[in-house]
Amino acid sequence: MSYETETLRLLRQSLDEEDDETSIISVLEHHHKYLREYMSILTGPEISPEHKQATLYLFFPIFNMHAKAEQDTLYRLLQGASNHEVRLEGLRGLDEHEIAFEIIRELQEMGAETSWSDEIDAKIHVLAGLIKGHIKEEENAMYPLVERHFSESKLMDLTDNYLEKCKIYLDMEMESVPSAVSRSDVLTFFY
Numbered sequence: 500m501s502y503e504t505e506t507l508r509l510l511r512q513s514l515d516e517e518d519d520e521t522s523i524i525s526v527l528e529h530h531h532k533y534l535r536e537y538m539s540i541l542t543g544p545e546i547s548p549e550h551k552q553a554t555l556y557l558f559f560p561i562f563n564m565h566a567k568a569e570q571d572t573l574y575r576l577l578q579g580a581s582n583h584e585v586r587l588e589g590l591r592g593l594d595e596h597e598i599a600f601e602i603i604r605e606l607q608e609m610g611a612e613t614s615w616s617d618e619i620d621a622k623i624h625v626l627a628g629l630i631k632g633h634i635k636e637e638e639n640a641m642y643p644l645v646e647r648h649f650s651e652s653k654l655m656d657l658t659d660n661y662l663e664k665c666k667i668y669l670d671m672e673m674e675s676v677p678s679a680v681s682r683s684d685v686l687t688f689f690y
């Protein structure tokens with residue numbers, strides 16, 4: 500089993516242990532920490548292309564898992580809200596996810612996980628800039644708005660649902676992760 504696969508397996512296991520007696524917002528913010536950590540590697544000027552490629556093996560599945568599960572739970576709640584501002588936040592988040600999914604598809608088609616070029620490097624910076632801005636907007640504007648409009652118990656109810664969706668999406672992602680060579684020398688798992 501490659502290190503990337505093992506890392507995803509550990510994340511998968513940790514989803515079972517995540518506290519579902521907490522608000523979905525805390526769990527989403529916890530998952531943002533993974534994304535931030537990996538994006539700092541992906542855009543680090545001193546980091547080797549090999550290390551960045553290894554990081555992509557983890558970043559793509561974890562972003563896809565998080566974003567799709569968030570859409571199915573929190574965004575769905577926002578889109579059905581009576582308040583215009585809340586609905587708009589949900590739709591805006593969805594649009595930003597769609598753009599990120601598209602850039603990820605392009606990077607995969609370019610073979611970013613196994614080859615390297617200036618074009619790939621540039622596109623990764625565009626993706627990281629988009630996702631960093633998206634996460635910042637969520638944490639600074641969307642989530643506080645959500646906490647003002649929905650009760651703590653409503654947000655706690657969503658947690659279990661979010662975690663179940665994460666498991667389904669991560670399982671799907673793991674099925675498509677190639678058995679890559681182990682790069683345990685360059686990756687750390689920080690859960």
Ligand SMILES: [Fe+2]
Binds near residue numbers: 637
């Ligand atoms: Fe999001």
